Amino acid sequence: MKSFDLTGNPTPILTVSELNQQARDCLENNFARIEVEGEISDLLQHRSGHWYFTLKDKQSQLRCAMFKFQNKTVRFQPEDGQQVQLKGKLSLYAPRGNYQFIVERMQPAGSGQLQQAFDALKIRLAQQGWFDTDNKQALPTLAKQVVIITSPQGAAIRDMQTTFARRFAGIRLVVIPVPVQGDGAAEAISEAIAKANQWAKTSDQSKPLLSVGQKKEVLAPEAIIIGRGGGSLEDLWAFNELVVAQAIHESALPIVSAVGHETDTTIADLVADVRAATPTAAAELLSPDKAALQQQFASFSDQLKRQLNYRLNDAQSLLKGLARRVKHPSHQLNQQVQRVDQLDNQLFRSVNQTLSKKRQLLEQLQQRLMVSSPAETIQHQQVDTQNLYQRLSLAINHSLHRRQLEWQRLVETLNVVSPLATLNRGYSIVTATSGDILRSHTSVIKGDEINAKLADGDLQCVVVSSTEQKQK
Structure with missing residues (x-):
């Protein structure tokens, strides 16, 4: 069917679907990448994952749809009555002919100014070198005490306490409760950082005591964790304040920043010595794995045992070699005793032989004396006999003295060993x-x-x- 305009020219007649399609194409082509601000109402989060709501101000309202693959990037939980800024395009839902806004990005109202302030402070601190790795401190290998600066009611503190207890329960945790968003939060966080540093600087005699069961321990923190759970840019803004960044930069204790989720980045994350993706990850950075340490100690123990056994075997081999080379004193003593006995036998035989010879000589002289009886001869023989006797006595005494000296020398040698x-x-x-x-x-x-x-x-x-x- 055809219709005619005022000039009589025929114009095509469109179906409803064709008209809605052309209207949608016109809207999407001419109203793409539009930013609009208003208040959320009638929010419906469908089980399919898509969001449907109305954006309104005092005079008008606009139906909106944000599909599942887009709303996954939203870092806060939208609610009815919340002011938001939307970015997207105008479209038309053809089956109903409803005019609607397809949302591609959503953020709380006012976050644009916050983002500009964030970017400006980030550039300023980067130029001052606050983000440089040269200014970063190393974390302690095994801290005895760790200060946690966060909200006492949030899930972050529970996650960190659970992680420390699971991995290495011996680390003492000191929690300084602070508000993590809202007025005064940034000042409270910076004051808590200064307080932790003051505890670390105080002498042992003046340090406050930490109650651990029935015992009192000196409060001497070695590291700090600042953090909270995820949220919008407004929720995390306390960690983007200059006062917090300055407190982190001036801290003598190493600081781990665990603010928000892995996709959240704050000024505190950039200034801190280490940035953790989550509070749980921060606790893991400062708590060694007990099972891994036990396995490492077992390995060291095995290596030490092997080294000790190796050295012991070497020492035993060396000792056995020396034992074979060194003779026991009893062996030499026995040899000397045998030598003394041998010399004693020789001395005894020598004396007996000498005496026997002298006796034989005496007998011969007596026989000769008896044969020649003249007195003069007898007298001469008596003189000769006396001389011989004296010579014999001298010879015997000399021989005995010489043998005694030799015997004494052997005895002295024997006494030495x-x-x-x-x-x-x-x-x-x-x-x-x-x-x-x-x-x-x-x-x-x-x-x-x-x-x-x-x-x-x-x-x-x-x-x-x-x-x-x-x-x-």
Whole structure:
């Protein structure tokens, strides 16, 4: 069917669907990337994930739709009566012919000014070098006390306390409660940071005490965590204030910033020594994994045992080699005793042989005397006999003296190697109760009874300690 305009020219007749389609194309082409501000009302969060609501001011209202894949980027929970800024395009819902606004981005009203203030402060502090890695402090490997600055009612404090308890319960947590949004929040956070630093600087005698069960411990924090849960730019604004940034920058204690979710970035995150994606991640940065530490200690223990066994085996091998090279004094003593016995036998035989020869000579002389009986001869023979007797006596005495000197020399040699002479010089022979001689301090342990033989008696002793002699 055709219609005619005033000039008589035919114009096409559109269906309702065609008209709505052309109207939608016209709206979307001419009203794309529009920003509008108003109040939310009649908010419907459909189970499909899409949001439907009305944006209104005092004179007008506008139906809006924000689809699932777009509203995932919204960092706050919208509510009826909330002022918001929307960015999107005008469209038309063809099945009903309803005029609507398709929302692509949503943020609380006034966040545009906040974003400008954020960007300006960020540029200013970056130019001053507050974000430089050279100004960052390293976190302690194993802190004994950690200060947490956050709201005592939020989920963030519970997450951090649970994480510390799970990973390493020995770390003491000191919570300084502060408001994390609203008027006065930034000043409270900066004052809490200053207070924690003051505790760390105070001398041990003047430091306040921390109650831990029935005990009192000195309050000496080693690190600080500041943080809160996620929220809009307005909710997180206290952590974008200059007073907080300055307190973090001037802190002598290392600070971990755990503000919001991983997608949230604040000035505090940039100035802090370490930024954690979440409060839980901040707790993990300052609490070592107990299971990993136990495994590491077990590995170190195994390495130490292997090294000790290796060195012990080397020492035992060296000791055995030295033992084979060193002869016991008893061996040399036995040889000297045998030598003395041998010399004694030789001396006895020599004396007996000499006496026997002299006796034989005397008998011969007596026989010759008896044969020649003249008195003069007898007298001469008596004189000769007397001379011979004197010579014999001198020879015997000389031989005995020489043998005695040799005997004395051997006795002195024997005394040098004798254990008794060693004892006279201040040494002792130490034996176990079983009678075995102790040659190493490792043969006894504390409390064992031992015997010490001295030159003039024995001592009964008890081991108090055992110390290895250092090699010089």
